[in-house]
Amino acid sequence: MRASRAERIAGRQAQSAAVLLLGALVLTGCGARPTPVHEFQFFAMGTLVEVTLANVEHTAAQEARRAIEGLFRRAEDDWDPWRPGALARFNRRLAGGRPFAVDADLLPLLQGSSELSRRSHGLFDPAIGRLTELWGFHRNEPRGRPPEPEAIAALMRRPPAMSELSWNGREVQGTNPAVQIDLGAYAKGYAVDRAIAHLRGVGIANALVNAGGDLRAIGRRGERPWRIGIRRPHSAGVLATLELGEDESVLTSGDYERFFMYDGKRYHHILDPRTGYPAQGAMAATVISRGAAEGDAAATALVVAGPSEWQAVAHDMGIAQAMLIDGLGRIHLTEALRPRLRFTIDPERGIPMDPKP
Amino acid sequence: MTAADRWVVGAALALVASLYVWSWGGPLGLDTGGSNAGGSDAGGSDAASVVAEVVVAGRPGETIDLGHDGEVEVQGRMGPSRLLVQDARVRFTASPCRGKQCIHSGWLAHEGDFAACLPNGVAVEVLGPERGLDAINY
């Protein structure tokens, strides 16, 4: 049966609607696109380094990738005291006891960490390399058992400390052969700072460099600020999120990054320079600062300080925004940080503690 | 099929097609250069900063870091639903509902992957950089 005139018109109308729809579909694709973002990752300095670049085109991103990876590899060799590099050479000469001139590249790290150590009341002290080695935390896979108490006691008879370095301009002299500089995460933070400086230098103004607990971001991610999650200690969950400003670092130190269990007890890598044993009293600390290196020193110092001293230490190190999670899972915040964090749990109630650590 | 039927079907097709466009943000909205250009040493996935968000009865609940294997238990309306995180993916492994559709949804791995236990009021969605976190600090 032939379609009536009305039916034919209806049919044509349906066809034009379909054509219009197809056209609309094509056009929507030409609208605003999401921000072009380049991400790359590599392993260096004992951690996964992730870099995110926003609003950068492909060749610039590739070049940046090569530069930053190279930067971290050099840092890895030069600033790891257990690799044959500048810091290892420095430690050898330091142990020799005679004054010597320090490499120009190493100097700012040593002077910077020295100053931070002082302001941290000695709680952050890179001079305890020997102690770290004794505990086995210098390796990616720790030894798995605590050292003999006698070995620790012997070292602590004359505790190695940054203050035992005697400076004279560019020259330094070691007065305690037990001193071995291990810049630890401070070096990571420093590498992050250098990476950010490089990106700025080549005109990339929106980037995020994340080396495990050492993170610094500049600019924004397209339309919105960079958004960071702070992991919950001993868990896969995210404890809180925060949005970063135009140039900020977030540093977290925790007793879960590098540790071993022995006889049901947790032994972690953040050693208390005063006792020679892993710091007690805090699970983790998070610090917001401008530079990643200074923030890292502070985060380490706060974990050692524990709930009783942390505010004083943070203040003296010039840190206004910090969070401490003590050994009972209670969350302590500075007033400046409180409004910025969006918690996924009720911070007043703290973190529920598992029966197993 | 009458002419009016054809009209209805045509309009329905148009509506459904536009729903795809609207909810998935456009078929041509890709970023230039792509992410992870050149790959990575970490086995090709940016798992370290991928999270999944758990929603319970409309309230945002836990955020799960897919970079670390583990199990998560979520209290829903009817009882606990259990989630398993493994190899940067997450799935329901147990739920008090009858149909177990949530479990049958299988592994969630990519941004936007989603599973829900409607009777229990528990949903899990994998977030990516556009809607979630850019990095995890730990």
Add this chain to the structure above:
Amino acid sequence: MEFEVTEEDARIAWLAALAIAIHVVEANLPSPLPGVKPGLANVVTLAALHWYGFGVAAWVSVLRVVGGGLLGGTFLSPGFFLSLSGAIASLCMLRLATAIPGLSSIGYGVLAALAHMAGQFALAYWVLLPHPGLVRLLPVLMTAALVFGFSSGIIARAMVGGMDRAQA
């Protein structure tokens, strides 16, 4: 007290019974996507609409949901309310659709199925689980609804046509 059973009541009863039977069978079939059922029981509703008009079709639809819920043991469960909201939405749409001239069961089937899915989704999204992720499922669900609505419309039309011819 005596109830008078009208001829209309009898029609509603047998159609509803048929619809419930189909619903229960369908409820026990596995479904690939949560909340998506072929909606074969809708065929009965569409047939009822064609033969006896909107009133009977509405009764059949509601009885099907309630009866199916009671028989399936899901009465007043979240799944039940999803079915109910779908049925109500689809009935409202059918009522409006009767104003469009020239529609056959196919057109009604498509409209009813889309409205049914939309009603279910609305309940799921706003009451049960407000979550943006659910939005991504909507186009997929609506596509399925369109397909099943179309096919149930065709089936209904064939069934009605066959039975009409048989009676003629």
